[in-house]
Each structure stands twice: as C-alpha cells, then as structure tokens.
Amino acid sequence: MKEYLQKYFVLRKHNMNVAWKKAKNRKMCYLFLAPYAILFTMFYVFPVVASIYYSFTYYNILEPPRFIGLQNYVSLVLQDDIFLIGVKNTMMIALITGPLGYILSFLFAWLINELPRWIRSIAVIVFYAPSIAGNCYVIFSVFFRGDAYGYVNAFLMNLGIIDAPILWFINPQYMLPICMVVILWMSLGTGFLSFVAGLQGVDRAQFEAGYMDGIKNRWQELWYITLPNMKPMLMFGAVMSITQSFGVADVTMALCGYPSTDYAARTIVTHLFDYGFSRFEMGYACAIATILFLMMILCNKAIQSLLRRVGT
C-alpha cells in the first residue's frame, strides 16, 4: 500500500512537472487569456464564492459582516412567507415557460427551416425580434389595461363574455398567466437562433439515406435524423432557456408593479432585489442568491443528463 502511494505521488509530481514545463512554454497563451480571466474571475467566479460566504452572515454594508451560521436560510424557509410565494411563482414560471419556450423555439426553427431562403430570413427576424426589442413588453400593459378602454377588456365585453372590465395587473388571479404569455412571446431568443443555424447544418445526405430506408413523413424524419444531429444545439438551447426562465423579474416588475398586489407576482429575483437594494440586508439577499444559484445549476445538470439520451 505504502509503495503504491509512493508511486502515485511520484507520478503526480511528474505530471505536475510536465504541466509546469508546458505552461512555461506557453507563457504567451496566459498573457492572451489574462485580461479576460481576471475580469471573469472578478465579476463571475469570485461573486459566487462571496455570495455563499455572505449568506452565512448578517451584513448591512455599514457594519462589518457578522457570522450567524444558517440563520439566514432558516428564516428564509421558515419565516419568510413572501419568499415562499416567490419560490412558488418562480417555479411556476420556470416549469411552464421554460419547457414551453424551449419547445416552441425548436418547433418554429424546424418549421421555418424548409422555407425558401429569403422568407426564412424574414421569419427569423419576426420571431427573434421580440426577445431583443428591449422594453417593448410594456406595450402589453396597454393591451391589458384595467379599464373598459383596454383592448382585451373591450374585446371580451363586446363579445359579452365579461360584463365589467377586469383589472388584469392588479387582480392576483390574472397576473401570473399574463406575465407567462408575455415571457413566452419573448422566448424565441438565443436558443432559437442556435436551432435555426443547427438545422441548416444537418447533412443532406442523411435525409437521402433516410428516404431509402423508408422514412415516411416529416415526424419520423424529425425523430430519427434531425434530433440526433441537433444534440449539441439542444443542450445549448436548454442552458439558455433555463437561465432565462429562472431569472424572470423585469417583466413581472414592469407589468405588475413592484411590489405587486399581495406579492402575487413576486419572484425569487424580485425578492433578492428587494432585500439587496431596498433594505440593504446583503447577507439575507446573498442567501437568496445562493439558493437561486443552486437551483439553476442543479436544473441545468438534470436537463443535460436527460438530453444526452435523445435519439439513443
């Protein structure tokens, strides 16, 4: 056993030496990478670590952080009802708009794939535009205005479905569904582009071979040829749509107000924002951030292992 360990360490040392020599030879590479690596560490890696650290403290910027153990997490789960509403809403939004937006992205990318070239480029612009149109979603507050002059209200009243205008963004019953519609409207984003590009790259010869082997309709073609070829893009798209759907806050804050009636449109991010930048309870806010971080990473890992099985 001792001998084995010794051998292992000799090997490790040797490997380290080789790596060190290689690194010395490649000094140039590190110089190239350095600007990005430093900034990335500063604004992406370090903050995550710092966030986990602060989540165990009470910190309000004015006084130095005070270690309080798991207190923040305990109060989040046991005492903070509003946080639980936020978790519930975020999960609802993520579970509905996430997969749905993902499927829609793929579906439309696939449907427009066979259109002639110039129609396809127009279609890509039309479908992609909402996700880069900045704050354009606030226009939905005009459609869903609470009085009888709002389009949706007027339309429904003319049809006789309702007899009094509905306060869409004030009545908790309607807030989330409308926000989800808006989020879905904006969901054909980066993943969609990736799908469009990926579908163009599928080897034509495989389809020819498919016809010979008796693939009958477009659905079989999709399942047996297209999807397996698209796996890396599917993975990328999944990452994008998970990141988006867990980070929802702008839409709910802009449409339903901040804070919203009865906190009915509160999400985890809104809660984080509230504690971090309105109440300056940084420790508590960091605990929320850490929970959100873990949720997103775990969800990503789970989805990726699921997607690995597509077409196999």
Place this chain on the structure above:
Amino acid sequence: MSKKLIKKRKPNRSIAGDIALYVFLLLVAFVMAFPIIYAVSSALKPLDELFKFPPKIFAQHPTMDNFSDLFVTMGKSWVTFSRYLFNTVFITFLGTFGHLIIASMGAFVLAKYDFPGNQTFFKVVTVAMMFTGWVTQIPNYLILNKLGWIDTYWSIIIPAFASPMGLFLMKQFMEGLPTSLIEAAKIDGANEWLVFSRIVMPNVKPAWMTLIIFSVQGLWNNKASTYIYSEERKTLVYALQQIQSGGIARTGQGAAVLVVVMIVPIIIFVFSESQILETMASSGLKD
C-alpha cells in the same frame, strides 16, 4: 418553373401539410409582430388618434411629433433626453468594443493552443452561462464599491467585458478555423499577436457580429439603476420608465422612446443575420 419546384420538394411531404404549415406560420408571425408594430404605429400617431376609441392599429396621419417632443420637452428638463441617449450610446459602444477584443483574445488561445488549465477554464465559463447575472448582483455591488466605480460608467462597462456568452461563441467558432492557417503564418515568422490580429480576427468576422449583437442587446437595454444613481449618468431605458410613469399625457412620447430603444438591436440584427446564424451553427454544447 413548376418542375423545378417539384424537384426541390422532399419526397415525403404532403401538399396539404405544407399549406397548413404556411397558414399556421403566417398566423403566428402576425401575433409575434403585432406588439412591435403596434408600438411603432403608436409612436407615429398624433395626439388625437392616440386616445381614439375604438382605436386604429395604424396611424391615419403619421407624424414625427412624438419624437420631436422628446427632444423639445425633455430638452428643457434638468437632464435632457440627449444626455440619456449619450449615456446609453457611450456605455454600449465602449462595453461592446472592449468585450469584443478581450473575449476574442481569450477565445483565440483557448481554441487554438493546448496549455494546462485550458479545458478547466472553459468548463468554468460554460457553467457561468448557466446562471443569471442576478446571482452575482450583490457581491458585484460590493466589489464595484471597493473599486470606487459605483455611480460611474465603469460599473456597467467593465463587467460587460467578461460576459461568458461572447467568449463561448467566439471559441466555438474559432475552433472551426483550419490550424494550418496559423501554422503557415508561424513558419513565416509571425508571433502570436500578429497571428491573432492579422490572420485570426479577419477570418472570424461573422463571430464579431454575433458578439456585438449580444453585447449591444445587454448594454443597450441596461437600466443601470442599481449601480448608477446620479440622474445625469442614467440610461435611456431608465428614462423610458420615467416617461411612462408620467401618466397618460406622455403616452405618445413613451411609445417614441420605446421605438428608439428597440430599433437599434433590431437593425443590427437585420443587417447581420446571416453572419450571426453562421456563428450560431457552431454554438452547440458538446460533452
């Protein structure tokens, strides 16, 4: 002509299916485009048409009044509209430029050289794409505070340099470049910097556009309200929210700002679509 069409059609498609598909896509495209069309036409409506009931979707007598109002009425306010516009343009331009250079330099060595730590670093970057910026918001605030950058443009610009998405796409795209190209240049005596600036960068122009659109999209729509609190350094999107909360009298101007905000990313995308799609073809996540 019809013969050619038939030849181009895949043999396993039904005509009925194709027609249904077109109709369906047309409907969806209309629904997707409607809010944007509506926003543009509201911005072009004169005051009396904005409040007409039942409303018309298209402006009957389109005017540019709302846009000129933006500059005239907002020009008299304490912080003028042109100042908000300048802030946003400045942040977007510098942030995008720096991001493009720094991320491309990193992507170049990650894609084309083998050195210890290469794989690990790239994996960490991919993980960073898996969570939103919100997670790092608070520690970032503390870091920027320590650096003394709070309430300056740098608080928005510098973190934007390190966006993981840009590096990821650039690296994936650069991997498609033939290594022989780089080797040939090296034999001719070019050093790494020359290889990077003269050979690699001109060859990855499609990826530039992709980085630019993602970076512009993030920065142009940045509210910047958490890191910047001086009114004269706030951005266009922030001004937009102020105008919209100005109530019903500002409806027209609100729509006009909306158009100003959304038009820039959309135009960039329209003009660079084919290049962006070319880059996205290599965006897949391999494991």
